[in-house]
Amino acid sequence: MELPPFELERWLDEYEPSADLMLAESGVRSLPVERFDLDVGELGYVIPTDGDPQFRADIAERYGRSADEVVLTCGTQEADFLTFMALLDDGDHAVVVAPTYQSLESVPESVGSVTTVRTEPPNWGLSVDAVADAVQPETRLVVLTNPSNPTGTYLGPETMAALYDLVADNDAYLLVDEVYRMLADDPHPPAAALGPRAISTAGVSKSYGLAGARLGWVVAHPELADTVRKWKDYTTISPPMLGQHIAKQALGEKEDEILRENRKHAKANRDRVAAFVDEYELEWSEPVGVNAFPTVPDGFESGKEFCRSVFDAESVVLAPGDVFGYPDRFRLGFGLHTDELVEGLERVGRHIESVRDD
Numbered sequence: 001m002e003l004p005p006f007e008l009e010r011w012l013d014e015y016e017p018s019a020d021l022m023l024a025e026s027g028v029r030s031l032p033v034e035r036f037d038l039d040v041g042e043l044g045y046v047i048p049t050d051g052d053p054q055f056r057a058d059i060a061e062r063y064g065r066s067a068d069e070v071v072l073t074c075g076t077q078e079a080d081f082l083t084f085m086a087l088l089d090d091g092d093h094a095v096v097v098a099p100t101y102q103s104l105e106s107v108p109e110s111v112g113s114v115t116t117v118r119t120e121p122p123n124w125g126l127s128v129d130a131v132a133d134a135v136q137p138e139t140r141l142v143v144l145t146n147p148s149n150p151t152g153t154y155l156g157p158e159t160m161a162a163l164y165d166l167v168a169d170n171d172a173y174l175l176v177d178e179v180y181r182m183l184a185d186d187p188h189p190p191a192a193a194l195g196p197r198a199i200s201t202a203g204v205s206k207s208y209g210l211a212g213a214r215l216g217w218v219v220a221h222p223e224l225a226d227t228v229r230k231w232k233d234y235t236t237i238s239p240p241m242l243g244q245h246i247a248k249q250a251l252g253e254k255e256d257e258i259l260r261e262n263r264k265h266a267k268a269n270r271d272r273v274a275a276f277v278d279e280y281e282l283e284w285s286e287p288v289g290v291n292a293f294p295t296v297p298d299g300f301e302s303g304k305e306f307c308r309s310v311f312d313a314e315s316v317v318l319a320p321g322d323v324f325g326y327p328d329r330f331r332l333g334f335g336l337h338t339d340e341l342v343e344g345l346e347r348v349g350r351h352i353e354s355v356r357d358d
Contacts, residue, residue, distance in 0.1 A: 001110045006102055007323040011307075020315035021344040026149060026291055028183070028209040028262045028335040035254070040245045046072070049238035050229050051217070055248055063192040063200060063219045071228045072239040076179045076203035076216035077103060082235065083175055083199055083218055084108050086227035087141055095134045097126060097144035099151060099293075099324040104143050104177060112140070118325075123285055124153040128162040139172050146191070147180040150324050150331040152287015157188050164194040173224075175199045179216075180289035182207035182259055183266055192219040199224070204247045206289070208258055209335075213250075215243035266290050269334040269341050276345045280352055290335030293321065295328055299355045302327040313354070314347035 016022055046052065051072030060070045073079040084107045088094065092112035096105045097119060108114055115134040119126050131142060142163060147154040160176075167174045176191035179202050192200035203216030216239075218228050250258055266289070273292050277284050284294040300306035303320030307330055310316050321329030334341055 003110050004106055006106070008102060008319060011319065011323055012317065015311050015317045018315075019311060019317045021340055021347065022317050022336065023332050023334075023341070023344045023348070024317045024319040025333040025336055026331070027206040027211050027333070028266060028290055029337045030211060031209045031258070036246050036249050038242065038245070040241050043241055046238040046241050046244055050232065051239055052244060052248075055244065056217075058251065059217055060219065063190050065192060065219055066222075068222050069192075069219055069225050071218045071220075071225050071232060072244060073203075073216045073218060073232065074236040074239055074243075075205060075214045076177060076201050078232075078236060079201035079203065079216040079218045080104060080175070080177055081107055082228045082231045083201060083220065083224075084111065084141075085231045086220075086224060087173060087175075088112050091138060092140040093136050093138040094141040094143055095131055095139060097131070097142075099148070099321075099326055100143070100145050101149050101177070102323065104145065108141065108143065112138075116325075119148075119151070119153070121283065121285065124148065124151045126153075126155055126159060128159060128166060131163065132166055135166070135170050135172070139170060141173050141175055142167050143175045143177075145177040145180075147184065147288040149177075149180065149289070150291050150293045150319070150321075150329075151285060152180075152289045152291050152293065153285065154184060154188070154288040160188070160191060160194065164191075164198055168195065168197050173197050173199055175201070178202045179206045180291075183263060183290065184288050185263060190219075196221040204243075204250050206335075207262065208250045209262055210246060210250055213243035213246045214240050215247040265338070266335060269336075269338060272338075272341060272345065273332065273334045276349065280349060290333055292332045292334060293324075293326075293329050294332065296321070296330055297352045297355075299352075303330045306330060309355070310348055310351050313351045316344050316347050318348070 056070040057067035088111040094108040200219040204210040282294040307318040319331035
């Protein structure tokens with residue numbers, strides 16, 4: 001198993017530490033700790049190590065599943081990774097819908113082989129027929145994010161049902177990273193509710209503004225969930241105790257208030273980005289979530305050139321579309337605090353204008 005460098009993370013590691021403003025962050029601005037009870041008693045392992053049984057039952061209820069079908073993880077990234085390890089062996093094949101978060105393509109490719117199904121602007125719609133054409137006899141898994149990172153495209157129930165029927169007919173599985181799902185005003189039913197061959201991964205990082213809690217989960221049928229548990233014993237052993245404690249509150253009595261605030265915040269900031277995109281004549285598809293994926297402005301050869309020049313001129317970090325396989329785009333995260341977004345957009349706009357004036 002040989003993993004390639006994680007291009008987005010290496011990009012952020014290079015530019016974020018010395019920047020004034022971070023417009024490449026992909027989640028909602030972090031909530032203050034004062035909103036939560038942090039007293040967990042002794043800081044030991046979570047017991048049992050797949051998460052508190054009652055909390056797992058509460059999460060399972062959201063998917064129409066049982067507690068033994070839920071494994072709590074250290075963030076959604078681990079949930080995805082453990083699922084790949086549990087499902088894939090040498091010689092297996094996966095179909096991955098692009099653009100997507102790199103690990104969802106690189107990890108299965110490091111174990112077996114991958115066929116990428118690219119979605120395209122202007123609406124980034126997914127053709128189920130294109131996925132069907134990519135399926136092979138060795139296909140074990142179809143993978144996507146919904147809503148998408150980086151485009152913000154939110155596939156509807158009919159498309160998801162068609163994908164589920166496709167994987168079921170081919171004795172495969174459907175893995176859907178749904179970490180942004182709860183930012184939708186009216187979230188569609190989760191993938192795992194479709195049936196036993198659908199797997200949902202999610203967490204509290206993005207929709208709930210709790211990235212530091214590092215609490216995620218896998219929802220899968222019992223046999224697969226048991227294999228995920230086996231792999232987890234070799235990684236983080238248990239989810240973080242403090243993260244589980246905070247997540248219980250966020251998904252419990254505080255959930256309605258948190259989601260109402262975060263959806264309102266995301267919508268207001270999305271409107272600001274829409275005005276920016278219109279002012280500078282960029283193309284985009286208005287997203288669900290907090291990620292915009294507009295075209296690179298005229299005068300720049302690629303996303304990397306544009307984002308480097310914005311950093312050099314204005315000390316603002318953006319994510320180049322190159323790291324997602326689309327060099328004519330860049331990702332702009334708008335979930336951050338509004339005053340930071342406003343200043344960041346002003347700086348980026350100033351740089352675009354300075355290049356146009358040359």
